[in-house]
Amino acid sequence: MESRELEYFVAVAEELHFGRAAERLAMAQPPLSRAIQRLERRLGVTLLERSSRAVTLTEAGSVLLAEGRAALDALAAADRRARRAGARKPGVVLVTKAGASSELLAKILDAYASEPDAAEVDVLLCGIAEQERTLRDGRADVALLHRPYDTIAGFDYEELRTEGQVLVLPAGHPLAYRGALSLAEAAEIPGLPLPRWPYRDGGYPDGPGPAVRDHTQLLQLISLGRAAAVLPESTRAQLGSDLTTVPVPDAPPVTTVIAWPPQTHSRAVAGLVRAATRL
Amino acid sequence: MESRELEYFVAVAEELHFGRAAERLAMAQPPLSRAIQRLERRLGVTLLERSSRAVTLTEAGSVLLAEGRAALDALAAADRRARRAGARKPGVVLVTKAGASSELLAKILDAYASEPDAAEVDVLLCGIAEQERTLRDGRADVALLHRPYDTIAGFDYEELRTEGQVLVLPAGHPLAYRGALSLAEAAEIPGLPLPRWPYRDGGYPDGPGPAVRDHTQLLQLISLGRAAAVLPESTRAQLGSDLTTVPVPDAPPVTTVIAWPPQTHSRAVAGLVRAATRL
DNA sequence: CCCGGCGATACCCCGCGGGTATCGTTGCGG
DNA sequence: CCGCAACGATACCCGCGGGGTATCGCCGGG
Numbered sequence: 333m334e335s336r337e338l339e340y341f342v343a344v345a346e347e348l349h350f351g352r353a354a355e356r357l358a359m360a361q362p363p364l365s366r367a368i369q370r371l372e373r374r375l376g377v378t379l380l381e382r383s384s385r386a387v388t389l390t391e392a393g394s395v396l397l398a399e400g401r402a403a404l405d406a407l408a409a410a411d412r413r414a415r416r417a418g419a420r421k422p423g424v425v426l427v428t429k430a431g432a433s434s435e436l437l438a439k440i441l442d443a444y445a446s447e448p449d450a451a452e453v454d455v456l457l458c459g460i461a462e463q464e465r466t467l468r469d470g471r472a473d474v475a476l477l478h479r480p481y482d483t484i485a486g487f488d489y490e491e492l493r494t495e496g497q498v499l500v501l502p503a504g505h506p507l508a509y510r511g512a513l514s515l516a517e518a519a520e521i522p523g524l525p526l527p528r529w530p531y532r533d534g535g536y537p538d539g540p541g542p543a544v545r546d547h548t549q550l551l552q553l554i555s556l557g558r559a560a561a562v563l564p565e566s567t568r569a570q571l572g573s574d575l576t577t578v579p580v581p582d583a584p585p586v587t588t589v590i591a592w593p594p595q596t597h598s599r600a601v602a603g604l605v606r607a608a609t610r611l
Numbered sequence: 612m613e614s615r616e617l618e619y620f621v622a623v624a625e626e627l628h629f630g631r632a633a634e635r636l637a638m639a640q641p642p643l644s645r646a647i648q649r650l651e652r653r654l655g656v657t658l659l660e661r662s663s664r665a666v667t668l669t670e671a672g673s674v675l676l677a678e679g680r681a682a683l684d685a686l687a688a689a690d691r692r693a694r695r696a697g698a699r700k701p702g703v704v705l706v707t708k709a710g711a712s713s714e715l716l717a718k719i720l721d722a723y724a725s726e727p728d729a730a731e732v733d734v735l736l737c738g739i740a741e742q743e744r745t746l747r748d749g750r751a752d753v754a755l756l757h758r759p760y761d762t763i764a765g766f767d768y769e770e771l772r773t774e775g776q777v778l779v780l781p782a783g784h785p786l787a788y789r790g791a792l793s794l795a796e797a798a799e800i801p802g803l804p805l806p807r808w809p810y811r812d813g814g815y816p817d818g819p820g821p822a823v824r825d826h827t828q829l830l831q832l833i834s835l836g837r838a839a840a841v842l843p844e845s846t847r848a849q850l851g852s853d854l855t856t857v858p859v860p861d862a863p864p865v866t867t868v869i870a871w872p873p874q875t876h877s878r879a880v881a882g883l884v885r886a887a888t889r890l
Numbered sequence: 891c892c893c894g895g896c897g898a899t900a901c902c903c904c905g906c907g908g909g910t911a912t913c914g915t916t917g918c919g920g
Numbered sequence: 921c922c923g924c925a926a927c928g929a930t931a932c933c934c935g936c937g938g939g940g941t942a943t944c945g946c947c948g949g950g
Contacts, residue, residue: 333690335614336938350897363939365897370938375690377697382897384946392697398874399689399749406685410678411612411654418656418671470678485767485873594764595677615907629928642908644928661928663916892950899944906937913930920922 335407337371338400340364341379345397348387402468409470409593416473417598423452424600427472430457431547433588435569436492436611437476440590444607451600459545461532467593474592474601478564480584481529489591490609495565497583502557503576512579515562524560527553551575564588614686616650617679619643620658624676627666681747688749688872695752696877702731703879706751709736710826712867714848715771715890716755719869723886730879738824740811746872753871753880757843759863760808768870769888774844776862781836782855791858794841803839806832830854843867 343353344364354361372379379393389397416422428437437455444450456472464482466472476492477484499518501508507521519526525541527550536543542559544550547567553559555574564586568577590608592601622632623643633640651658658672668676695701707716716734723729735751743761745751755771756763778797780787786800798805804820806829815822821838823829826846832838834853843865847856869887871880 333614333686335612335617335686338614338686338689351895360940361897362899362941366899367938369898375694375697377693379693379697384896385948387897390697391701392693394876395696396689396693398876399685399692402872402874403682403685403689406678406682407612407614407617410617410675410682413678414656414658414671414675415654417674418654418658418669422670483873486765488764593681594762595681597673597677630926638907639909640928641910641930645930646907648929663914663927666928894947894949896946897944898946900942902940902942904937904939907935909932909934911931911933913928915927915929917924917926919924 333371333374335404337367338396338404340367341371342397342400342404344368344380344387345389345393345400348389350387405465405469409468412470413473421452422600423454424474424598424604425454425456425466425472426474426476426604427456427458427463427466428476429460429463429478429546431551431570432478432564433476433566436566436588439611440476440604440608443611444604447603447607449599450603453600453604457546459530461530461534464532467591473596473598474590474604477589477591479587479589481586484589484591486593487591488594489589490605492588492590492608492611494585494587496585497562497580498565498568498577499580500551500554500561500563500567500571500575500577502554503574505560505576507578508576510578512581515580515583518560518562518580518583521560524557527559527561612650612653614683616646617675617683619646620650621676621679621683623647623659623666624668624672624679627668629666684744684748688747691749692752700731701879702733703753703877703883704733704735704745704751705753705755705883706735706737706742706745707755708739708742708757708825710830710849711757711843712755712845714845715867718890719755719883719887722890723883726882726886728878729882732879732883736825738809740809740813743811746870752875752877753869753883756868756870758866758868760865763868763870765872766870767873768868769884771867771869771887771890773864773866775864776841776859777844777847777856778859779830779833779840779842779846779850779854779856781833782853784839784855786857787855789857791860794859794862797839797841797859797862800839803836806838806840 340357343357344350347353347356350361350365354364357364368380377392378390379396381388381390441453444453456466458466463475463477467475467487499513507513527541527544528536528539530536530545542553544553550561554561562580562583590605619636622636623629626632626635629640629644633643636643647659656671657669658675660667660669720732723732735745737745742754742756746754746766778792786792806820806823807815807818809815809824821832823832829840833840841859841862869884
């Protein structure tokens with residue numbers, strides 16, 4: 333199967349509309365229609381059901397959509413990583429959630445930078461649930477992830493530390509003087525709903541809380557008295573005096589891991605991992 | 612990047628010889644040379660160092676080789692799984708090492724087959740270290756793996772059971788009457804070397820023992836008095852009366868896991884996993 | 891009933907991927 | 921020291937396949 337055809341199919345499968353997909357691909361609609369027919373002929377499988385009013389995915393089509401996205405990501409990763417490896421001064425890209433584990437990250441970067449032949453490390457900050465994708469499609473080479481919030485399926489990893497979680501509140505809130513809270517109590521604070529995190533596809537669950545995409549946004553909302561949140565203990569290090577925390581013992585512990593794609597043989601990634609695990 | 616070009620590059624990078632690579636790709640050498648040049652130009656990177664006597668990989672080239680193989684496997688997987696999903700009676704392929712965990716496998720297949728809407732399960736048996744590849748390139752959908760012998764990097768998985776290991780010997784061997792053996796003792800039995808298992812790339816380590824590619828071969832060699840082997844306890848169930856076992860308490864325990872690629876949403880795979888974990 | 895939206899078809903053309911012939915370099919053997 | 925053979929690069933040619941425009945056929949809604 334040609335990657336071009338697969339890209340075309342993924343566009344159509346996502347738009348469920350040949351015209352819009354063609355526009356997105358910067359091409360005309362007829363050659364797109366033919367390319368999809370060709371692909372279906374070659375696979376010997378019907379991928380799309382076209383009734384003259386709507387396009388829907390068949391079973392085989394949704395399988396190809398999922399597998400095809402993964403394959404296109406892998407292809408993009410090959411492209412980007414080869415480019416980076418051949419660049420004048422090859423560096424390595426580390427991705428992490430904006431506003432999370434910043435002191436740990438600083439320590440790792442320091443420890444690695446002091447190694448004899450350390451490469452340049454570019455830090456890429458992104459919203460929740462985008463990190464895995466950056467690792468898959470080659471925008472990043474190595475990531476700091478947080479289980480169980482992030483899934484580590486598809487990657488090699490080393491665990492760095494495990495910590496409990498705390499409720500983050502505006503300073504002076506009545507509950508701030510409690511010694512501990514249960515998860516159930518934290519979820520039901522009048523006027524301070526827990527935020528909604530995005531799914532991996534970028535959508536948001538329904539519910540009362542504000543929709544956020546990274547920790548920085550979230551902390552700001554808490555400062556404004558619009559939300560509360562259950563976060564790892566280490567978040568305390570970066571809170572200003574306008575925020576305070578209460579332990580939540582029954583919240584699941586959060587494990588910070590350093591993760592990388594299994595096929596990497598990069599010395600720089602290995603060095604970073606070594607530095608991180610030795611801390 | 613076009614998948615065609617990537618295939619060409621991988622062929623050249625593996626052969627390190629344009630002529631042989633062209634032959635393998637069933638094409639002439641000149642268009643192959645040009646395709647690689649085009650790829651290098653588009654990436655803005657030198658992938659191969661050509662001295663008129665030898666071709667060698669640059670740093671960027673070996674990165675692209677590793678990443679490219681993964682991407683081509685993902686592409687092949689998309690192709691095969693879409694074909695299977697669109698087939699007349701879509702089934703699911705389970706892969707495992709020939710001769711390992713056969714009773715557990717039988718139980719899983721039975722349990723799953725008794726579910727209401729169970730799909731057809733094709734069992735694919737292969738040698739050691741080939742299973743991961745079959746899962747990656749779509750020849751299989753789900754695998755029974757054995758840690759720490761197999762790595763599970765890149766897959767979602769559920770643990771099924773953990774067991775100790777035993778030394779498998781020809782019946783009547785003097786050591787057969789020992790109540791237990793250490794790993795060190797097992798490795799030094801006069802006349803009965805431990806076998807050599809293949810690496811993931813298909814090569815074999817150097818050493819005295821016979822090179823084997825699956826358990827069936829291995830058991831036959833032990834029967835013939837040409838080898839001994841440390842294997843999971845459950846292997847005992849399939850030994851004939853010509854073989855016997857001795858516990859090896861200090862051998863690392865073996866965990867059998869059921870694993871699948873993270874992007875699968877297949878109901879059949881989910882059913883198999885459920886059946887396996889419920890046993 | 892007609893129009894508008896949408897995917898498929900018809901038809902054309904250009905470019906690129908592939909083929910053959912040949913060159914340029916270089917290591918090696920006589 | 922020269923010539924040959926091995927090997928990748930270059931030159932040149934060709935055919936087809938992927939892309940474009942125009943249009944059709946189907947269907948649902950006003």
